[in-house]
Amino acid sequence: MISKKTKYGLKALIYLARQYEQGPILIADLARDENIPKKFLEAILLALKNSGILQSRKGKGGGYYLGRSPRQITMGQAIRVMEGPLAPVPCVSESAYAKCTECGNENTCGIRLVMKDVRDAIAQILDNTTLADVLERIDHAEQSEKNVIDFCI
Amino acid sequence: MISKKTKYGLKALIYLARQYEQGPILIADLARDENIPKKFLEAILLALKNSGILQSRKGKGGGYYLGRSPRQITMGQAIRVMEGPLAPVPCVSESAYAKCTECGNENTCGIRLVMKDVRDAIAQILDNTTLADVLERIDHAEQSEKNVIDFCI
DNA sequence: TTAAAATCTATCAAATCTGTAGACTAACCA
DNA sequence: TGGTTAGTCTACAGATTTGATAGATTTTAA
Structure with a gap:
């Protein structure tokens, strides 16, 4: 059985894929829309970023987005x-x-x-x-x- | 990844299958030959018995054996x-x-x-x-x- | 320089995994 | 009948993983 972490991560990726090339998405929006604990999601997205699947931008107008198509x-x-x-x-x-x-x-x-x-x-x-x-x-x-x-x- | 419990259980089943219809096998022998902690193995074999895969006999001359071919x-x-x-x-x-x-x-x-x-x-x-x-x-x-x-x- | 948003560090409770200890029960045999 | 053998049951305990939270820090845009 896959963990909640994996399910959350996959949901997040599908969510981001749906909005590919529409600019960075806020963790807060993603967490709210997909019912994922925000702080937990932060760690998951960070791991996906470190693996190269995601990219991010800090500060105002920042957020997460897919690293490739x-x-x-x-x-x-x-x-x-x-x-x-x-x-x-x-x-x-x-x-x-x-x-x-x-x-x-x-x-x-x-x-x-x-x-x-x-x-x-x-x-x-x-x-x-x-x-x-x-x-x-x-x-x-x-x-x-x-x-x-x-x-x- | 499967747990050690599952690996131990599969090893035990293969061991017992190899000696099918040669009478009950002692937990102690199985544990020794397959390098499995005896007390841990006891619990695993019991679960396999309760599911109907294994059968057992208590007392002298007892032990575990496959419930079917x-x-x-x-x-x-x-x-x-x-x-x-x-x-x-x-x-x-x-x-x-x-x-x-x-x-x-x-x-x-x-x-x-x-x-x-x-x-x-x-x-x-x-x-x-x-x-x-x-x-x-x-x-x-x-x-x-x-x-x-x-x-x- | 201020606000926004990701990032880092630390911590924590609960569950699961792995393994151990000891008492109890059933079966055989002398 | 009594002793020995061997599975069964109950309880526990340490280690690891999972799921989650809090707060401080850094980066960036406006």
Whole structure:
């Protein structure tokens, strides 16, 4: 299960993607609109900035904005910043490999063999889904729902 | 990342699968052979028993053993017992659905749309990989490694 | 130079994870 | 029947992570 931190971060990114190239957005506005504790959100946005996904400007007229186009930011990149590696076990992580302390022979570990497949399946999806893709899917879902409502009327 | 508890549990299941139909296995032997803290392992095996995956017998000659054939126990079943639902967010879980507190409209939530795909990909693998499959993959990997060594000699 | 807004530091409560200790119960065997 | 074996139950405790708050500081625009 992903943490609240990750959910908040993803919500913030989707929010900022929706307003891409419309100037800096205030943390306060984002926190209010998405129901995220402001101080908590500050730390999350800072982490996303330090990873290069976001940029910011201080002082009056300042705020946060995407560091590059929504087409060039993937869910995988964002989730790794907030949640850590996608891999279920460190010994199959591509971005942050580490030896499992309890494992003997890595080549013949049954858990590892299975978890490698799981990691690849997760990464296949998250590293190929951009913020732009997510916006499209949301629009599509909203359209579908609207049609259902129209149909009911 | 999966917890140590889950890793210990999976190791124990693989260990027990390897000795299927050879009578009850002692917690103490399992703990020693797999380097798992005994008292911690006790709690894990008990949970696996309560879920029906394992069975046990008390007293002399007692111990733990698989409740059904390794062909009929999947990694998904086992992991859900120790780690909880496979889904990254509760609102896409098949085994333990729950509404996300922070989500407004579930039908148009972008995070949900993506995480549904992730859950399905994970479940596709883990619910179709049995303990017998894992044993086979281990054997295969050990054979491959042996060949490499022979080749080097 | 003043106000706005991000940034940094520190702290904290609650939950979860990992592991331990000891009493209790069931089963076997002599 | 009594002793030994081995799983079961209850409780706890330290470490780490999570979620959140408070206040001081720095940067920038007007």
